[in-house]
Structure formats: C-alpha cells, structure tokens
Amino acid sequence: MSNLDLRAVARGMLVAIAVSLPTSLLGLVVVDDGDSPTLVFAFLLVVLAGLAAGGYVAARRVPTAPLGNGAMAALAAFALIQGIGLVRQVATGESFSLPSVAFAALLAYCCGLLGGLAGGWRRPPNGPAPPDSRAGRSDRT
Numbered sequence: 001m002s003n004l005d006l007r008a009v010a011r012g013m014l015v016a017i018a019v020s021l022p023t024s025l026l027g028l029v030v031v032d033d034g035d036s037p038t039l040v041f042a043f044l045l046v047v048l049a050g051l052a053a054g055g056y057v058a059a060r061r062v063p064t065a066p067l068g069n070g071a072m073a074a075l076a077a078f079a080l081i082q083g084i085g086l087v088r089q090v091a092t093g094e095s096f097s098l099p100s101v102a103f104a105a106l107l108a109y110c111c112g113l114l115g116g117l118a119g120g121w122r123r124p125p126n127g128p129a130p131p132d133s134r135a136g137r138s139d140r141t
Helices: 006-030 037-061 066-092 098-119
Strands: none
Touching (some): 006 037, 006 098, 037 066, 037 098, 066 098
16 A cells, blocks of 8 residues: 555544544434434444545545545544544443454445545546547537
C-alpha cells in the first residue's frame, strides 16, 4: 500500500468518528434490550453511513488510491471506537464476543471500501477524454 496517505486517512477517520461515535453512544442510551429491532437497525445504518462517509473523505483526497485510503480510514475509526468500547466492557465485567468484533471490523472495512468507491468515482483531472466525445467527428451524414 504505497499510496496510503496518512493525512487523508486521518481526515476520513475523524469524519467517521464524528458521525459514528455520537450515534453509537446515543444508541446505547436510547435502545433497551426489549426495543424493536427496527430502532437498532436504524442506529446501525447511521453508524455504517458514518464509516462510509469517512472512506469517502479519505478517497477524495487521494485519487490515485481511493479504495485503500477509504478502507483504512473506516477501519481506523472502527478500531478506535471499538477499542474504547472493549476497554469499557472489560472494566465493567461485561462479556464480549471476538467473532462479533471481527465481523464488525469487516463491516467497517466494507463501508470504507464503499465510501472509497464513491469518492474515487470520477475521471482524473488530466485523464483521457471519454471515447464517445471525440472532437471534430460527426456521426451525421
């Protein structure tokens, strides 16, 4: 990953944290164990969208490697947020599942890839012109 830009990853990570962390904390306060799965799913979607937004921001800053930078930004944000959560769970004696943490990390990585894909979805500034916009050619006879 020679095109990894740490500044872009850091900016993307901050955006992901700015959206995902408050949403996660609000979800912990608002959602009870007996609440409907729809409410839980709504909070999850916002958290995942925040991770994708972080990937998008990182990808826009590095057009040569949007996917790698987007994925790393989301994964770094996830690692920071989840790391704090795991420390809290261990300190309070709550149990946690390593496979579920690994699955959540995979989800974060995929959201970063999607954000990176969206952020890199543009023609390079000095790239070649699209094939159907050839100057001087007319299809009319």
